[in-house]
Amino acid sequence: MSHTPHIDSAELQSLVEVDRVHRRCYSDPDIFELEMKNIFEKTWQYCGHESQIPKPGDYYTFQIGRQPMVMVRGEPSASHPEGAISVLYNRCPHRGVQVCGSRAGNAGDKLTCPYHAWRFHYDGSLESVPLEKGYRDTRFDRNSPEFQMTKAEASDSYRGFIFARLAEGPNLLDWMGPAKIAIDDMCDRSPVGKVEVVFPSNRVVQRSNWKFFMENQIDAVHPSVTHMSTGQAAAEVERKIQRQTGEKPLHYHMLSAFTTPFEKWDTLVNTGYPYGHIVFSGYMGLRPTDPDTRAHEAVLEQAYGKAKMEEYLDRNIHHVLLYPAVSIQSPLQQLRVLRPVAADRTLSEIWHFRLVGAPEAIYRRALWYFNLVNSPATLINADDLENWQRGQKGLSASGSDWVSFHRDYGRDKDDGSVLESTNGCSEAPMRSQFRAWLKFMTVNH
Amino acid sequence: MTNKQAQTAPDLALQHEVEQFLYRQSELLDNKQWQSYIDLFQPEQGMYWMPLLPSHTHWDGTPSIFVEDVDLMTVRMKRVTHPNAWSQQAEWGTSHVVSNVAIESIDAAGEIHVRSRFHMMELRRDDLRHFGGSYRHQLVRTADGLRIKLQRVDLFNAQSPFEYVLQIWV
Missing domain, CATH: 2.102.10.10 (Rieske [2Fe-2S] iron-sulphur domain)
Structure with missing residues (x-):
């Protein structure tokens, strides 16, 4: 068994301020051990x-x-x-x-x-x-x-x-709260309300703290910076294909969408919940009007009726995070779960699900995303993992001790438990996650 | 297996031609000549496929590590050569060895099915990674010489967790 370090509540409190956190939260092995004990081994x-x-x-x-x-x-x-x-x-x-x-x-x-x-x-x-x-x-x-x-x-x-x-706590539904929409949004896209895994999963190791991933998933500022190279490369080839065939294949859009400018990302909304979960609402244009989508609509309408079909397909979800370790991209039926190894090392499992009873073409569409974005030869995460590794190195060094989460601080809609961003590029979701983090870390201390 | 009967002079010439083709392909990777590498694939049909499991028989509809036609290979090339491909700021290089080259069959359409094995070392910053596995090439003869219709790459360690990711073809 690993040792359980003693870090008292006052010390932990001093590391997390409303608009900034201390670099030790990412780099200190003792804090990591405490996270395993107080967060991972206590929550669902x-x-x-x-x-x-x-x-x-x-x-x-x-x-x-x-x-x-x-x-x-x-x-x-x-x-x-x-x-x-x-x-x-x-x-x-x-x-x-x-x-x-x-x-x-x-x-x-x-x-x-x-x-x-x-x-x-x-x-x-x-x-x-x-x-x-x-x-x-x-x-x-x-x-x-x-x-x-x-x-x-x-x-x-x-x-x-x-x-x-692994410890006493709330039941699963109470813990998920409104973030259970991630699983509903996935399953409701099947006419029998069910998904099944597509084997096998992918496993990728990031040389950085698990929180880099959880923050990155709802960070709307990074895509057009981090993924500029892939976004622009895909957009160029997408234009060439459009010139040749008159059509833009959807899987190119999945990549070129990463160049979406800040102003557009800013229209999305992040909502943070008490246990640290985040619902990131926005849309990648995955309800186009092509024949495949129409066929999917018809199958769902037959199963649930028109009103429910509209409700299910019009949900506006980009990502949902179930804190501390799950990220679900429900419109594409993909899930990543973190298995942290050390303060500076995190294993992620990446799973793809098939909508039971939905048209094959809908599976194929999501499969493109799994292959291009979530595979071990990802055109997207190559730059994410690089940035987080550099971030980990930076936060392991002294010199400047604080990580800044100031963007749009003071403008959040905050009732003390639910924290909603006013705009997509706000750092509200990181502030919300750290509020939950501090609560978990200091409870029963 | 090639039997003794098949070891006639024309087969040896083809064997030599195929081996030189595979060696050239790996040299292009190690020298980062991406466009020349892509040009080895048939422009319309050429596919580069790295399955997740040896039991997978076709790329279509199957979760894969790489599944790229020439257009998607071009996206990958444009990405790694983009001035803001941050992950490319780290110095890196590869060294491939291709061996055990065997012509398995030549089908009625004249397509040559070739099996081989490879080892690849990659250095990125100070970290060395080692990959190995097998190639299966489906080659066609064109006016420009041999071209790849399908290259299947079975990575020996495809199911172990990846330390970082693969940025370019293996």
């Missing part, structure tokens, strides 16, 4: 999607904070005909060995520890130990929690998206 964390583990015994492993976890599909039962999903610490209670050894797989008949063959049911409860008579008259108790694979304090799923919480 995204595990994965139920379609990743369709059959009994299927499992998927991942980290929550410092804890190695596994989610496992159980056998069908009366209460759970598709098999209940358990989220467990991936650790044998005997000698601590990780029971599930791959990133994903099937556990076989039982979850079996490879060291001494302790066996567990898919819900983590002990099935058998070898040589059980050797435990006679000892303190070993096969029914004690000490001898089971430990369950997460809570796990729950919302429309197929599985979350777990």
Whole structure:
């Protein structure tokens, strides 16, 4: 287990001011350890999607904070005909060995520890130990929690998206609050209200603090600066194709849109919620009037009626962040989840979902975004990761201690819990995230 | 596998021609001659594809690391040569070795199917990365010489987490 540093509340308070934060929030390894303990291991964390583990015994492993976890599909039962999903610490209670050894797989008949063959049911409860008579008259108790694979304090799923919480706290829906729109906006685009994962995911390591990513996702000033090269390159080729064919392929627009000028980004709105979530409202022009979109509208209208179809497709969402580690781009059915490794190192998993029952062309359209923007050969994140790495280096150096979040400070619509920006380029969402951060970090101190 | 029977003089000439083509392609990458590299692909049909999984059989409709026709390759070239491509400010270079070149078949349309393996070292700032895998080239003969209809690149480490990303073709 990692050590738990002691940093008292007063010290943490001194690092976060209303319009600026101290560089230590990004670079101090002790603060990172405290974040793992007080944020990641206390709030709801995204595990994965139920379609990743369709059959009994299927499992998927991942980290929550410092804890190695596994989610496992159980056998069908009366209460759970598709098999209940358990989220467990991936650790044998005997000698601590990780029971599930791959990133994903099937556990076989039982979850079996490879060291001494302790066996567990898919819900983590002990099935058998070898040589059980050797435990006679000892303190070993096969029914004690000490001898089971430990369950997460809570796990729950919302429309197929599985979350777990390792400490006491609010229920999943209360925690998500209005930010649950991200999952609704994704699923409602399917005529049966359901999505499933497209295998495999992409995994990319950024050499920077996890917060760089969370801030970048709702930073409307950076795209036309950071992504100028790709935006302009795509716009040039897009124009050439238009000259040749009379049409502009939508996937070029996905790239050229990054050159959208500040004034236009400024029309978007960021809304920050108490647990740190952000809803970033804006539109990438993903409801055009081409035949594919029309066909999608027809399928949804048949399933839900015209009014609901209009409501679902007219939602105006660019990104939603479920703090501290999930970013969902619902109109394109893409989700990124962070698994922080160290103060200066973050692993991200990038997932794409298919809308069950929607036209194939809608999947293909979103797939372009997955391939061009979210792949390991991304034309976009190459420059993001570069900037964040340089940022991490800068914030590891003394000289100037403060990170500025002054833009449009004082003009936010703020009722003390919900903080809404007046304009898209405001740094309100960063201020809102740090308000939540400080609350998490200093609670129970 | 090429059997002994097939090792006739014309096959050796083709083998040599194909090998020289692949060596030239890797030299163009290492020398950052992007336009000349793109010109090795058929302008209308040419595709560069790096799948995420060896089991993927076609780029169409499949999540991929790279899936680029000549137009998208041109976007990538224009990006990395743009004066404000920030990630390109870091000095970097690559060194490719291509080997195990085998002509698998020549189909009825005259398309040559070639299998080979590669290793690539990349230095970016002070960090060294190592990539390896296999190439499958589908080559066609044109008035300008051999051209690529499809290059499939199976990266040996495609499923491990990427330390940073790939900015250019491998």
